[in-house]
Amino acid sequence: DVKVTQSSRYLVKRTGEKVFLECVQDMDHENMFWYRQDPGLGLRLIYFSYDVKMKEKGDIPEGYSVSREKKERFSLILESASTNQTSMYLCASSSSGQHYGYTFGSGTRLTVV
Amino acid sequence: DQQVKQNSPSLSVQEGRISILNCDYTNSMFDYFLWYKKYPAEGPTFLISISSIKDKNEDGRFTVFLNKSAKHLSLHIVPSQPGDSAVYFCAAPDSGGGADGLTFGKGTHLIIQP
Numbered sequence: 001d002v003k004v005t006q007s008s009r010y011l012v013k014r015t016g017e018k019v020f021l022e023c024v025q026d027m028d029h030e031n032m033f034w035y036r037q038d039p040g041l042g043l044r045l046i047y048f049s050y051d052v053k054m055k056e057k058g059d060i061p062e063g064y065s066v067s068r069e070k071k072e073r074f075s076l077i078l079e080s081a082s083t084n085q086t087s088m089y090l091c092a093s094s095s096s097g098q099h100y101g102y103t104f105g106s107g108t109r110l111t112v113v
Numbered sequence: 114d115q116q117v118k119q120n121s122p123s124l125s126v127q128e129g130r131i132s133i134l135n136c137d138y139t140n141s142m143f144d145y146f147l148w149y150k151k152y153p154a155e156g157p158t159f160l161i162s163i164s165s166i167k168d169k170n171e172d173g174r175f176t177v178f179l180n181k182s183a184k185h186l187s188l189h190i191v192p193s194q195p196g197d198s199a200v201y202f203c204a205a206p207d208s209g210g211g212a213d214g215l216t217f218g219k220g221t222h223l224i225i226q227p
Binding site for chain 2: 004009033035037040041042043044045048050056058090092101102103104105106107109
């Protein structure tokens, strides 16, 4: 069964901490994405990557960075966590050969206190 | 500027009846649309899609209708079951192939009442 795995389901961090959210996919997908989901706002794209070491800003990149050193792994980094980054973070991947076949991870519920 | 709009935050339907979830879009360049279903504390899962060259796509209890002239699509669930209670997102790819991400609506929380 193909999977997108996010390393943590729940995470609590303090304001100002550097936070790493890890995502691994086992489908050999080229494209990987980070979204956040907030009530009343739906899913918003933070960053995406269509190849190793490539990254592109999504709709709300401020306060975040990403790293993709290997094809299967895409990390989201909160350089200095703030309370407005409390959210559900969702990683997804897709293959360029399979149009629109996005697979999502189970999400990481991050709370910044 | 919201390119994909779901104007109903929630919808309550009796079990066995039809559920109709609506979605409007503004970008006439969108050529493909998808519906995702999301349970609490889980990631969204793909439900059904439709290409802009079609006006209907059916998969079991789920049917999506596309009205290009009105820039409107709808998801019909018949008959509605308790397990259908979830948040439903309408989405469209930002570019051909979706490599640049999907634009999602804000979601509609469907509640199926016994």
